[in-house]
Amino acid sequence: xxxxxxxxxxxxxxxxxxxxxxxxxxxxxxxxxxxxxxxxxxxxxxxxxxxxxxxxxxxxxxxxxxxxxxxxxxxxxxxxxxxxxxxxxxxxxxxxxxxxxxxxxxxxxxxxxxxxxxxxxxxxxxxxxxxxxxxxxxxxxxxxxxxxxxxxxxxxxxxxxxxxxxxxxxxxxxxxxxxxxxxxxxxxxxxxxxxxxxxxxxxxxxxxxxxxxxxxxxxxxxxxxxxxxxxxxxxxxxxxxxxxxxxxxxxxxxxxxxxxxxxxxxxxxxxxxxxxxxxxxxxxxxxxxxxxxxxxxxxxxxxxxxxxxxxxxxxxxxxxxxxxxxxxxxxxxxxxxxxxxxxxxxxxxxxxxxxxxxxxxxxxxxxxxxxxxxxxxxxxxxxxxxxxxxxxxxxxxxxxxxxxxxxxxxxxxxxxxxxxxxxxxxxxxxxxxxxxxxxxxxxxxxxxxxxxxxxxxxxxxxxxxxxxxxxxxxxxxxxxxxxxxxxxxxxxxxxxxxxxxxxxxxxxxxxxxxxxxxxxxxxxxxxxxxxxxxxxxxxxxxxxxxxxxxxxxxxxxxxxxxxxxxxxxxxxxxxxxxxxxxxxxxxxxxxxxxxxxxxxxxxxxxxxxxxxxxxxxxxxxxxxxxxxxxxxxxxxxxxxxxxxxxxxxxxxxxxxxxxxxxxxxxxxxxxxxxxx
Ligand SMILES: [Zn+2]
Numbered sequence: 001x002x003x004x005x006x007x008x009x010x011x012x013x014x015x016x017x018x019x020x021x022x023x024x025x026x027x028x029x030x031x032x033x034x035x036x037x038x039x040x041x042x043x044x045x046x047x048x049x050x051x052x053x054x055x056x057x058x059x060x061x062x063x064x065x066x067x068x069x070x071x072x073x074x075x076x077x078x079x080x081x082x083x084x085x086x087x088x089x090x091x092x093x094x095x096x097x098x099x100x101x102x103x104x105x106x107x108x109x110x111x112x113x114x115x116x117x118x119x120x121x122x123x124x125x126x127x128x129x130x131x132x133x134x135x136x137x138x139x140x141x142x143x144x145x146x147x148x149x150x151x152x153x154x155x156x157x158x159x160x161x162x163x164x165x166x167x168x169x170x171x172x173x174x175x176x177x178x179x180x181x182x183x184x185x186x187x188x189x190x191x192x193x194x195x196x197x198x199x200x201x202x203x204x205x206x207x208x209x210x211x212x213x214x215x216x217x218x219x220x221x222x223x224x225x226x227x228x229x230x231x232x233x234x235x236x237x238x239x240x241x242x243x244x245x246x247x248x249x250x251x252x253x254x255x256x257x258x259x260x261x262x263x264x265x266x267x268x269x270x271x272x273x274x275x276x277x278x279x280x281x282x283x284x285x286x287x288x289x290x291x292x293x294x295x296x297x298x299x300x301x302x303x304x305x306x307x308x309x310x311x312x313x314x315x316x317x318x319x320x321x322x323x324x325x326x327x328x329x330x331x332x333x334x335x336x337x338x339x340x341x342x343x344x345x346x347x348x349x350x351x352x353x354x355x356x357x358x359x360x361x362x363x364x365x366x367x368x369x370x371x372x373x374x375x376x377x378x379x380x381x382x383x384x385x386x387x388x389x390x391x392x393x394x395x396x397x398x399x400x401x402x403x404x405x406x407x408x409x410x411x412x413x414x415x416x417x418x419x420x421x422x423x424x425x426x427x428x429x430x431x432x433x434x435x436x437x438x439x440x441x442x443x444x445x446x447x448x449x450x451x452x453x454x455x456x457x458x459x460x461x462x463x464x465x466x467x468x469x470x471x472x473x474x475x476x477x478x479x480x481x482x483x484x485x486x487x488x489x490x491x492x493x494x495x496x497x498x499x500x501x502x503x504x505x506x507x508x509x510x511x512x513x514x515x516x517x518x519x520x521x522x523x524x525x526x527x528x529x530x531x532x533x534x535x536x537x538x539x540x541x542x543x544x545x546x547x548x549x550x551x552x553x554x555x556x557x558x559x560x561x562x563x564x565x566x567x568x569x570x571x572x573x574x575x576x577x578x579x580x581x582x583x584x585x586x587x588x589x590x591x592x593x594x595x596x597x598x599x600x601x602x603x604x605x606x607x608x609x610x611x612x613x614x615x616x617x618x619x620x621x622x623x624x625x626x627x628x629x630x631x632x633x634x635x636x637x638x639x640x641x642x643x644x645x646x647x648x649x650x651x652x653x654x655x656x657x658x659x660x661x662x663x664x665x666x667x668x669x670x671x672x673x674x675x676x
Contacts, residue, residue, distance in 0.1 A: 029492065030501060030612040031602040033619065041663030044653075045643040048615030058621055061341065063334035066620030066639065070490035071469050079347050079467065082361050096357045099429040103354065107317070107346040107434045114319045118208070120433040121314060125209070128306045134294055137302055138262060142270035144306070148442025149313040151175055151306060152290060155271070157449040159457060159476035160280065161247055164530035167452045169273065171255070172246075172282035173234045175290070176227050177202075177312055179333070179633045184231035190562060190628045194332045199224060201329035205311050206304070208321065222301040223308055226293060233289030237633065238569035240282070243525055243532050248281045255279055258287040261294035272450045317349065317435040335625030353441035354429070355465035356422045362467045363417045367484040372416040375482060379413045382511045385587040389676055395543040403528075403535045404519070410528040411518055412459075412479040417466035422448075471510050473517035475526040480514040499594035500606040504613025508585025509578075516580030516676060520573040521548050547675040551575050554673055555645060560638045561627040574636045579646040580676040582614060586652050607656040615643045649673045 035050025046053070058065045086101035118125070124144060131137040141151050154174035160166050178184065178198055183191060202220035203213075211219060240246055255264050258281070268276055281287060294302075311318075315326035327339050339345070350358060390396070390404050427444040429437050452458070459477050464470060466484040473480045497505075517523045524544065527533045536544070555575055556568035568575075586607075589595050595606045604612065620639035622630075627638050637645060647653045648665050649672040659666055 028602045030609055030616060031604060033616065034612070039663065040657040041659035041665050043644065044611070044647055044657075044665060045615060045618070045640040048612050048643070049619040052619060053621045056621070058623060060337040061339060063336045063626035064620055064622035066622075067490070067617060068469055068620070071486075074490060075467055075469065075485055076344055076347055078362065078366055079350075079358060080343060082358065082365070083347070083350070086361075094425065096354075096360065096424065099354060099424065099427065100350070100358060100361070102429050102431050103350055103437055104346065106429075106431050106437055107349065108342065109431075109434070110320070110342070113434055116433060117319045118311075118322065120318075120435045121310060124310055125307060128303055128310070131299070131303060133299055134261060134302065135263070137299065137306065138267060139270060141306060142267050144310060146271055146443050146446045147439040148446070149310050151309050153286070157452050159530070161243055161476070161526075161532040162249075164476045164526075165457055167455070167457060168249075169268075169276055169279045169453060170282065171279055171287070173230075173286040175230045176234070177223075177309065178227075179629065180237060181231040181234040182236070182632045184228045186632075188562065188564070190564075190625070191632070194629075197329045197332035201325055202308060204325045204328075205308055208325065209307060209311075219301075219304045222298075223305050226297055226301055226305055229293055230286070230290065233286045235283050235286075236570075237635070238567060241522060241570065241573070241635075243522060246282045247532070248284050249278055250281060251278050252276065255281065255287070258284055259291040259294070261291050272447060273453060276453070314435050314438075316345065317438045331625075333625060333629045335623030349438065351465060351467075353438060354424055354427070355467070356418075356462075357424050359417060359466035360421055363484055367416060367466065371484070375415045376413060378507055379415070379480070379482075379511055379515075381588045381591075382507055382515055382584050383408060383411070385512075385584045386515060386676075389584065389587060393676075395547070396540050397537060400536050400540040407478065407518060407528040407535075408515075410478055411515065412477065414462060414479060414481040416482070416484045418460065418462045420460055471514050473514045473523065474530075475518070475523050476530040478518065478526065478528055478530045480511070480518075482510065482514070486510065498601055498609065499592050500589065500601075500609035501613040501616070503585050503589035503592070504610040504615075505617045507588055508581045508610075508614050509617035510581075512581030512584035512588075513577045514581075515584070516577040517573065519580070519676060520576040522573050544675070547673065548572055548576065551579070551673045551675065554648075555637060555641070558637070558641050558645065560631060560641055561624050564628055564631050566631060566637050566641060570635050571637045574642075575645060576675055578642055579649060579673065582646050582650060583676065585614070586610065586650070605656065607652060611647070611653055611656055618643045 030048075033049055033052040035047055035054065038047040038050055040047040056065065062069065083100055083104040086097045087105055089097050089101060091097035091101060124147075127140045127143075128137070131140055145151065145155070152175045154170075154172040156170050156172075157167055158170050160168040176184075178194065183194055183198070186192075199220060202223055203216050206216035206219040207213065209216075235246075250258075252264050252268075256262075311322065312326065315322050323339075331337070386408055387405060390401055390408070393401070396404070424444070428440055457477075459479070462481060462483075463474065464472060464481060464483050468483040469485045471480065471482045471486060518526075524536070525532055525534065527535050534541075552568035552572050554568065555566045555571055558566045560566060589606070589610055598606065600606075601609060618639040622638060630636070630638055636642070644665060648667045651672075653659070654666075661668075
C-alpha cells in the first residue's frame with residue numbers, strides 16, 4: 001500500500017501511455033543495466049539490475065540505494081532550492097514562504113542547536129519529574145502526546161471501517177521503543193545486536209539526564225523490562241492484518257473496564273477531544289496488559305519511561321550528543337555507517353511537518369499540468385484491463401463478478417496534487433529551537449486530526465504530499481492516489497522511454513499494483529463505498545483464500561538474508577498486488593502498437609523490455625541490516641523478492657526469456673500462483 005520506512009515499497013509512476021517508441025535509443029537504461037553473466041531464468045532481478053549494482057556502491061550514509069534514491073536526489077535538490085529561496089525572500093510573517101524559510105534556518109543552525117543541548121526540552125522533562133503518581137503522569141503524557149511524543153499506546157483518528165462516512169477515534173497497541181514486538185524476543189544474532197544497541201542507548205540517555213552509571217543502568221533495565229511486558233501483550237505483524245479481529249468498537253465505559261487505571265474521560269479531554277461516544281480498540285488484550293503495568297510498575301519507572309521516550313522522539317532534532325546517541329542505536333537497524341547529510345534529514349522532517357506547504361511551491365515550479373491528464377488516462381487503461389481479467393476468471397461466480405465490476409468502476413483516482421490545499425495559517429514556525437518547531441507542527445497535526453471527529457469525512461484529502469515518491473490505495477475511500485513526485489525520471493526525458501519500458505515500470509509496478517490492492521486479502525473485504533462489508537459469496541471467498549494461501553506459502557519459502565524467512569502472511573497483500581499489477585500491465589501492453597509491431601530495441605523484444613522495465617522499478621541494493629529490519633517490520637518484501645517472487649507465476653515471463661525446467665526460477669504449472 002504505502003512505502004515502508006525505508007523506501008522499499010515505493011511504486012514508481014513516471015510515464016505516459018502515448019510516448020512514441022524509440023528504436024535503438026542512445027541511452028537505454030534497460031540494456032545498460034543488464035548483467036549478462038547471470039541467466040534471466042536463474043535470477044531475473046540480478047540479470048536485469050546486476051550491471052548497475054556492480055558499478056554502484058551504497059553510500060556510507062545509506063541503508064540501501066536504488067531507483068527511489070535516484071529519483072529523490074533530484075527532488076531533494078529542488079526542495080533545497082525552494083528552502084534557500086524562501087530564506088532569501090524575507091517573506092511576510094505568517095506566509096508559507098516565511099514558514100519554510102524559518103523552518104530551514106532553525107534546523108540548519110547547528111551552532112545554536114548544539115549550544116542549547118537538552119535545554120529546549122527542559123520544560124517537558126521538569127514536568128515529568130514533578131509528577132507524583134500515575135494520574136499526574138498521565139496528564140503530562142497526554143500533553144506530550146499532542147506534541148507528537150509517543151507513549152503507552154497508539155491513538156489516532158481514522159475512518160470507521162464499518163461506516164466510511166464517519167471518522168472514529170482508534171486505539172492500537174504501541175508504547176515500544178524498538179520497531180515492534182519481535183525485537184524484544186528473537187534470539188538470532190542480528191536481532192540480538194539491535195536489542196543490545198538499544199539497551200546501550202537507554203543507559204547513555206539516562207547518563208545524559210544526569211544519573212550516575214549504576215543508576216542509569218538500573219533505570220535502563222527497568223524501562224526495558226516494562227517495554228518487554230508491553231511487547232509480550234502485542235500482536236504479531238501478521239495478526240494485525242485481519243480488519244475484523246482488529247476492530248473492537250466500545251463506549252468509554254467499556255474502555256474503562258479494559259484499562260481502569262486510566263481515567264479515559266480525562267485523558268480524552270486532555271488531548272483536546274470534548275465529545276466522544278465510542279472508540280475502536282484494535283487489540284483489547286494489550287489494554288488489559290497495560291492496565292496491569294500501570295497498577296504494578298513503580299511511578300519512578302514510569303517517569304523514566306516517559307523521559308526516555310521524550311528524548312527518543314526528539315533526538316533527530318536535537319544537539320549532536322543527543323543525536324549521536326540515537327544514531328548509534330538506529331544504525332543497528334539500517335546498517336548505515338554515518339548519518340545522512342543534515343540538509344536531507346531536515347527536508348525529511350520538513351516533509352512531515354509542513355510537506356503540503358512545500359508541495360504548493362514544488363508543483364508550481366516543477367509539475368507539468370498536462371501530466372495530470374496523461375496519467376489519468378493510463379489509470380483507465382489498467383482499469384479496463386482489470387475488468388477483462390475479472391470477466392475471464394474461472395474461479396469466481398457471476399454474481400460476485402458483478403459486484404467486483406462495481407467496485408472497480410467506483411475506484412476514484414487522485415493524480416499529481418490535491419485540488420484543495422491544507423491551510424497552515426494557524427501554525428507558528430519561527431527561527432527559535434528546531435525541536436520546538438517540530439513540536440508545534442506535531443501539535444497542529446494533532447488538532448487537525450482531532451477536528452475531523454466533528455466533521456463529515458473529507459474524501460478530497462490527500463495522505464501524501466505532491467512531491468512524495470510513492471503511491472497508495474485507501475480502502476476506506478476506495479481510491480488510488482498517485483503524487484506528482486513519482487513523475488520524475490532520473491536523468492531521462494519521456495521521449496527517451498519506449499512503451500514496453502513504461503508499461504512495466506509505471507503501469508504494472510504502480511497503477512496495476514495500487515488498483516489490485518482494492519482486491520487483495522484486506523482490500524477485497526471493503527465494498528465500493530469503502531465499508532468493511534462482505535460482498536463475496538462463501539465459495540468465491542474460499543477460492544480466493546485458497547489462492548492467497550498459495551502465495552503465502554510461496555513467499556514463506558524465501559530467505560532474503562541469513563536464515564530469515566519472508567513473512568508470507570504479513571506480506572500477502574503486497575505480493576498479491578505485485579502479481580496482479582504485472583498481469584494487468586501485460587494485458588494492457590498487448591493492446592499497444594509497440595507490442596504488436598514486435599520490433600526489438602537494442603536486441604530486446606517488447607515483452608523482454610516490459611519485464612526489464614518492471615525490474616527497473618525495483619532496482620535496489622540493500623544492506624543486510626536493512627533487509628533484516630524490513631522482514632521483521634514491513635508488510636512489503638525486499639526489492640529482489642518483489643521481482644523474482646511474482647515473476648515465477650507468469651507464463652509470459654517464461655515465454656519472453658525461454659525459461660525451461662532446470663532453470664532456478666522455473667516452476668511447474670501446478671506450482672504457479674494464480675489469483676487475479
Ligand atoms: Zn502496495
